[in-house]
Amino acid sequence: MELFVGLDVSQNESSVCVIDGVGKICWQGRCASTPEAIAATGTARAPGVVRVGLETGSLSTWHWHALNGLGVPVVCLDARHAKAALSLKVNKSDANDALSLAQIVRTGWFREVRVKSMDSHRTRAVLVARAQLVAAKVDLGNQIRGVLKTFGRVVGPAAGGAFERRVENWPATTPRSVR
Numbered sequence: 001m002e003l004f005v006g007l008d009v010s011q012n013e014s015s016v017c018v019i020d021g022v023g024k025i026c027w028q029g030r031c032a033s034t035p036e037a038i039a040a041t042g043t044a045r046a047p048g049v050v051r052v053g054l055e056t057g058s059l060s061t062w063h064w065h066a067l068n069g070l071g072v073p074v075v076c077l078d079a080r081h082a083k084a085a086l087s088l089k090v091n092k093s094d095a096n097d098a099l100s101l102a103q104i105v106r107t108g109w110f111r112e113v114r115v116k117s118m119d120s121h122r123t124r125a126v127l128v129a130r131a132q133l134v135a136a137k138v139d140l141g142n143q144i145r146g147v148l149k150t151f152g153r154v155v156g157p158a159a160g161g162a163f164e165r166r167v168e169n170w171p172a173t174t175p176r177s178v179r
Helices: 035-045 060-069 079-086 094-107 118-150 162-168
Strands: 003-009 013-020 025-032 051-055 074-077
Touching: 003 060, 003 094, 013 035, 013 094, 025 035, 025 094, 035 060, 051 060, 051 094, 060 074, 060 118, 074 079, 074 094, 079 094, 118 162
Parallel strands: 003 051, 051 074
Antiparallel strands: 003 013, 013 025
């Protein structure tokens, strides 16, 4: 028998819905939101599953890679496209969302999202962190320059290591009347 699974993943618990090839609910429930718990639930409740669907979101990259690594036939669905189907339900709940996602993967009416590799995500994370650190350094330099202007000391632009040297030497070179 063909079985399809929909996952509505949340931070702590995920709603899981298993349906058959004609759309009849075989099982609905919840499990921990770890890939291992989801795979174990899928193995116990839907042996020989054809497809598992989950929406894009903050946890979807981790879940998609981990579930694929565990041999689960998972597809990642574009949340904007899935929202159209999910909004048709009168009673919006995690269980109904999981059911709707299972129906979407059963019918094949979905747009699968290409999930980037973990190396790609690591590279992006490093670049974003670097950009944030550079912005923090510039902000801090501007704050220091603004505070020093109050005491009559114009430090100048923050270029290279000259800024740090000018700020460190400031007390020694400041006129006595300003101290």
